Amino acid sequence: MGFKLFSRTALITLWTLLFFSISVRSEDDCPEFECPAKDGSFADPCTCRRFYQCVEFFPYKNFCPSNLYWDDIKKLCTFKNEAVCGPVTTTPAPSTTPPPDTANTCDISACQLPYCFCSSDGTQIPGGLNKEDIPQMVMLMLDGAVNTNNFDDYKKLFRERTNPNGCKVKGTFFITHHYSKNSKVGGALREVICIRARVHPNAHIEVLKNDGHEIAVSSISDDSGLYLKNASSWIDELVGMRTLLTQQVDLGVEDILGARAPGLKPGFNDQYTAMIEYGFIWDSSVSALPLATPVWPYTLDYKIPHKCKAESCPSRQFPGLWEIPLNSHHVEGFVAGHCPYLDQCVFTNMDSDDIFEWLKEDFLRHYTTNKAPYTLAMHTNWFTYKEQVTALEKFMNYTNTLDDVYYVTATQALLWMTDPVGLDELILVDSWSCDPEEEKVDPPCVSPNQCALSHTENDISVIKYMTTCKTCPAVYPWLGNVYGKETEEKDVYPKFED
Known part of the structure; x- marks a missing residue:
């Protein structure tokens, strides 16, 4: 018995020493x-x-x-x-688009608000206003499916928070229909959305909309390779997702104005062609590399004024279509890396105070330079780590002490930009005003329908579940059949007409 115990212990020790020696040797030999x-x-x-x-x-x-x-x-x-x-x-993937026309650089004299905005490097404040005279806008942007696994996290994030004018803090949600898989982003993978939870609660989206949050679209399938596909695929994903939401949630096409490409991989020119043809107002798929002075949103009347983090940004002009770029989050020395999505940075071995100070330093780069909108873009992954949740709460508490910081939706930010005014005139901005009593509304859907629906994907038939405040469709809504009809005919969507 003693010999066997000794042998087992010795073996473990030898393996430990061997592993350690290999690790040390590989570190030493690594150029x-x-x-x-x-x-x-x-x-x-x-x-x-x-x-x-x-x-x-x-x-x-x-x-x-x-x-x-x-x-x-x-x-x-x-x-x-x-x-x-x-x-x-x-090797770089070949573009599926025709050879692009190169957009011209910004011509400030020909690009005038409210229909056009550009600057040579993207850092100019709209309207020629001074930094001290304008609000610091913060945009909370949450990507992915909304479901029973994350809905409570989102409610806690916004609960009882108000802007300096007394109106509720609001965010923008980029909705995907695909929900039953892992969410993989950035420097870390955290198993979240729902492997076991077989519910796609459109009823939750209804509540978010009812609370004044903006609903935008990402895609139906969350296809990471969508950027390599043609305009027809972008129509199926973006226009299809918008149509699906109007069928299952109390939203009209006029309520869903923006989009974001899966994984922040813009679809070259095809994505933007589809967006223009089908009446989208703004996009937020482009991310910028770390910059000392962050960039403001701009219209795509001219060449993008900064280097794109992705290689698939549009190269043509798309007049009137706004781009809300994601400035990369970073601090001096690039501790935790740099990331357009917060959950792409790696906060290993950092407690909530460390992460709060990191967020504060990142935010102050906006606040002390040109007050370009600060985007807090993230997936539900962020909420799986208590330290990060606590740090974000501390950060929001900190910014709530600043009387010129406003948490707004993407469209609210753009509406201010089209007619920029100083802090003393914010009361005149209708899109930012509210009646606090009118904001206290009843839940829109007390008893949503629970739907068990057939679905075939990759020749595999499954049952998928979703909740909706509307009537259950015949089959699970998907690409080419967002109405959920029992038909083999593919959806056709009407183009936008001026």
């Missing part, structure tokens, strides 16, 4: 990392547990959270059995 490109995220050639974020050819080392590994194809941390360890040599 100094050199960025293969000016900007981007790249695999550590010595271990899948690390990756580097390159900014201006300088590498910043990052660690994946515990039990996660870097996937050099998807460019995120994921489970070991899903990760493709790098470095992986890739």
Whole structure:
């Protein structure tokens, strides 16, 4: 017995020492990392547990959270059995669009509000106003399905919070229909949305709309490869998702004005062609690399005034279509990396106070330079870590002490930009005003319908569940059949007419 115990203990010790020696040797033998490109995220050639974020050819080392590994194809941390360890040599995917026409650079004399806005580098304040005289807008932007797993988190985020004018704090939700899978973003993967929860609660979206939040669309299928597809696919995803929402939620087409591409991967020019033809007002798919002075939203009448983080940004002019770019979050030294989505940054070993100070430093770059809108974009992943939830609450409490900070929806921000006024005239901005008594409304849907619906995807037939305040459709709404009819005919959507 003693010998067996000793042998087992010795074996464990030997394995530990062997693993340690291999780890030390691999660290020692690992050459100094050199960025293969000016900007981007790249695999550590010595271990899948690390990756580097390159900014201006300088590498910043990052660690994946515990039990996660870097996937050099998807460019995120994921489970070991899903990760493709790098470095992986890739070639740029061919564009599916015709050769693009190059947009012209900004001509301020020809680009006038309210229909056009541009500046040479994107940092100019609208209306020529001074920073001290304008509100600091903050846009809470939440991506993905709204369901029973995250609805309470969202309610707590906004509960009892008001702006300096007494009106409720509001956010913008980018809705996807696809819900029963893991959410994978950025430097970490956190199992959330719903593997077991088989409910797509359109009734929850109804409540969000009823509370004054803005509902925008991302896609039906949340297809990460959508950016490589043609305009017809973008119509199916964006226009289809908008139509689906109008069928299942008390929303009209005129209520759903904006869109965001899955994974912040714009669809070259095809996405924007579809958006123009079908009456979308704004997009928020473009992200900017870390900048000392953040960029403001702009119209796509001219060339994008900053370098895009993705390689699939539009190159043509799309007059009148607004772009709300996501400035990359970062702090000095790039601690936790840089990220357009907050849940893409890696806050490993940071407590709520550390994360709060990180958010505050990031925010002050906007607040002390040009007050470009500060976007708090995230997925439901953010709410799976208590430290992050607490830090965000602390941050919102901090900004609530500043009498020039307003939490607004994307459309509210753009409406201010089309007719910018100073802080002393904000009372005149109808889209920002409210009657606090009228905001206290009853729930719109007390007893939603629970629908069990057949669905076939990839030749596999399943039953999917959803809740709705409307009548249950015949089959599960999906691409080409958002009305949920028992038919093989594909949906046809009417184009927007001026």
